[in-house]
Each structure stands twice: as C-alpha cells, then as structure tokens.
Amino acid sequence: MSAGERDPHTGHMTTGHEWNGITELNTPVPRPVWFFLIVTALFSLVYWVLMPAWPLGVTYTRGLLGMDQQDRVERQVSEARADRAVWMSRFAEEDFAAIQADDMLMSRMRQMGPALFEDNCAVCHGRGGKGGPGYPSLADNAWLWGSSPEEIAETLRVGINSAHEDTRFGQMMAFRGVLSGEEIANVVEYVLSLSSEAAPLSASAEAGKEVFAQQCVACHGEDGTGLTEFGAPNLTDDHWIYGGSWQAISRTVSQGRQGHMPAWEGRLTEAERKLLALYVLDLQKAE
Incomplete structure (x- = not known):
C-alpha cells in the first residue's frame, strides 16, 4: 500500500509505512480526547486569569477574584481566637458549679482539655493521666490534696514543693536512723x-x-x-x-520521699487552669 490508500478492514487511511507486510494506519485522535484537551486548556486559561497563579519574583499574580489562602487562614484563625476568647472568659469569671452546669462549656472543655493536658501534664502524668513510678495517677479517685475542682485548681496554681510563695509542701521523712x-x-x-x-x-x-x-x-x-x-x-x-x-x-x-509539681500560675491562665482541673476530674469517668 502507498500513502493515501484506505485500509479495507478499518476504513482508515494509511501512512505509507510498511513493516513485514504490516501497514501503519493514520488513525485520527478520538474526538473525546480533543474535547477534554480543549476543555482543560480553557479551564487553565480561565483559572490563570481569575486565581493567584504566576510567580513574579517576590510576589505573584493575584487574579481577578483577588483570592488569597493566607488571608483566608489568618481570618479563620482570628475568628477562632475571638470565639475562644468569649467562652474562655466565662471559664475565668464563673465558678465551677456554673461551668459544670453549662453543657456548652463542658463540651468546650472536653475539646480543648486533651491538647492542654498533653502539652503541659502528660510528660509526668502520662497520656490519659495514668501516672507512673513517682508520678500519681490522675485517672483514679486517690487524691493527695483534695478532689474538688477548687482544690485541684489550687494545686495547679501553686504547685507542690515548688518555687511559688504559696506552694503546698509535702514530704515523707526518712526514718532510717529514727527507726531500727x-x-x-x-x-x-x-x-x-x-x-x-x-x-x-x-x-x-x-x-x-x-x-x-x-x-x-x-x-x-x-x-x-x-x-x-x-x-x-x-x-x-x-x-x-x-x-x-x-x-x-x-x-x-x-x-523518705519528696515529690515536686511546678506551679502553673504565670504559665497558664486562670481559665486554662480551671479547664484543666475539670478535665482531670473527667478522666476518672473514662475509666
């Protein structure tokens, strides 16, 4: 066969190339392929015009829509902080009974408590507050300085054997030399x-x-x-x-024994300490 001849089996034109009796067909690109290529090219062109796309040294094209993901994230973070400030102020202002009676505040406590505990308390008391050798478990009902939220919050504030002026002092004396x-x-x-x-x-x-x-x-x-x-x-x-x-x-x-717990006043706000006190009490319910 020569170029321009039509293949009798497929009906397509040939290219004129032949290898060992096998003729190359000049098969056209399917129309759906052309359609999607054109649509993709048009979409890309429209996107480049409307959205931030091309780098220009220290900046980039902003696009006709003026969308900016960084501005969007910063706005969302700002809105989240404003919302958090509202309900955190209630933690600081209201007493524990009022907080515990408010389902919304308790829900917020359970959302924020794990991260606050992991960041500040888990290194000693372990994940889930189960403690370890030398560090008391917070997930049981055995409390050294009282189990009310007020007492726990006070322990968080002043610490135990800490540098705080109001710290709680607790020590088991050594009886070697006192007892046989x-x-x-x-x-x-x-x-x-x-x-x-x-x-x-x-x-x-x-x-x-x-x-x-x-x-x-x-x-x-x-x-x-x-x-x-x-x-x-x-x-x-x-x-x-x-x-x-x-x-x-x-x-x-x-x-003898002498444990240590740092004072969290000055490191955590009053609202955060109250939230942590309630979260620690909540750990017992998970057991």
Missing part, C-alpha cells in the same frame, strides 16, 4: 495489711501497728486513710505512687 531495721520491717508489714483483707495480723504487723501509732498517724491518720491538709496518701487503698511492693514501701519508709 526491725521496726521499719514491722511497720511495712502493718502498712501492707491496711490494704489487704488478710486477718488476723501477723506478729510483725502487730508490732508495726505500734510503730505506726507513734510515728505515722500525725500525717496518715489513725486509720491510715491519709490527711489531705498534709498531702499524705491513703494507705488503705491499692493506689501507690512509688510502688506497693514490700521492697518499695520499705525504701519509702527508710529513705
């Missing part, structure tokens, strides 16, 4: 018995009960349930900051 090794062992046995249902007391625990009455009740109370005014933990439950094993309790009695 046998007395320490006995009082550990008695402390362990407080959180167990085993009865009657062993001879060692009975001896430890006397040591406890002489040395420990001033902070932990006669029944071992602790005194929040001193930040002394309840020894009758199963919540232990430094571990509840015989060895861990023995080390606590022998060497």
Whole structure:
C-alpha cells in the first residue's frame, strides 16, 4: 500500500509505512480526547486569569477574584481566637458549679482539655493521666490534696514543693536512723495489711501497728486513710505512687520521699487552669 490508500478492514487511511507486510494506519485522535484537551486548556486559561497563579519574583499574580489562602487562614484563625476568647472568659469569671452546669462549656472543655493536658501534664502524668513510678495517677479517685475542682485548681496554681510563695509542701521523712531495721520491717508489714483483707495480723504487723501509732498517724491518720491538709496518701487503698511492693514501701519508709509539681500560675491562665482541673476530674469517668 502507498500513502493515501484506505485500509479495507478499518476504513482508515494509511501512512505509507510498511513493516513485514504490516501497514501503519493514520488513525485520527478520538474526538473525546480533543474535547477534554480543549476543555482543560480553557479551564487553565480561565483559572490563570481569575486565581493567584504566576510567580513574579517576590510576589505573584493575584487574579481577578483577588483570592488569597493566607488571608483566608489568618481570618479563620482570628475568628477562632475571638470565639475562644468569649467562652474562655466565662471559664475565668464563673465558678465551677456554673461551668459544670453549662453543657456548652463542658463540651468546650472536653475539646480543648486533651491538647492542654498533653502539652503541659502528660510528660509526668502520662497520656490519659495514668501516672507512673513517682508520678500519681490522675485517672483514679486517690487524691493527695483534695478532689474538688477548687482544690485541684489550687494545686495547679501553686504547685507542690515548688518555687511559688504559696506552694503546698509535702514530704515523707526518712526514718532510717529514727527507726531500727526491725521496726521499719514491722511497720511495712502493718502498712501492707491496711490494704489487704488478710486477718488476723501477723506478729510483725502487730508490732508495726505500734510503730505506726507513734510515728505515722500525725500525717496518715489513725486509720491510715491519709490527711489531705498534709498531702499524705491513703494507705488503705491499692493506689501507690512509688510502688506497693514490700521492697518499695520499705525504701519509702527508710529513705523518705519528696515529690515536686511546678506551679502553673504565670504559665497558664486562670481559665486554662480551671479547664484543666475539670478535665482531670473527667478522666476518672473514662475509666
């Protein structure tokens, strides 16, 4: 076949090229392809005219519509800040009872609380507030300084053993040198018995009960349930900051303990501290 001849099978013209009896067809581009190419080209042209598109050194073409994503984002951020300022001011001005009675404010607390907690508290208390060795869990119902939102907010404000002038001081003294090794062992046995249902007391625990009455009740109370005014933990439950094993309790009695929590006044606003206090209380409901 030569150029200009029509292929009898397809009806298309040929190009005149032939390889081993195979003739190349001059097949036209399908019309749908042309249609979409033209539409795409027209769309691109219109977009370049209407929207920001071409770089011009330190600037760019703004487009006839004058749209700017940066301005849009900045406007949205500004609107979000204005909205946040309105309801955050209510956290600062209203008392806890009023806040807890307001479904909108509590919803906002649950939206903002996780990020605020992760940014400021999770490094010590862990994600979800479950604590770890040396750091109390905030997801249970064992509180050293009181469990009301007002008391928690105050702890956040002044800290524990912090540099704040109103800080809360809490320390477990070291009894090594005050008590003998046998007395320490006995009082550990008695402390362990407080959180167990085993009865009657062993001879060692009975001896430890006397040591406890002489040395420990001033902070932990006669029944071992602790005194929040001193930040002394309840020894009758199963919540232990430094571990509840015989060895861990023995080390606590022998060497003492002194935790630290920074004061958040000056670092977090009053509204943020109140929001965090409510969020921490809310963690218990998730358990």
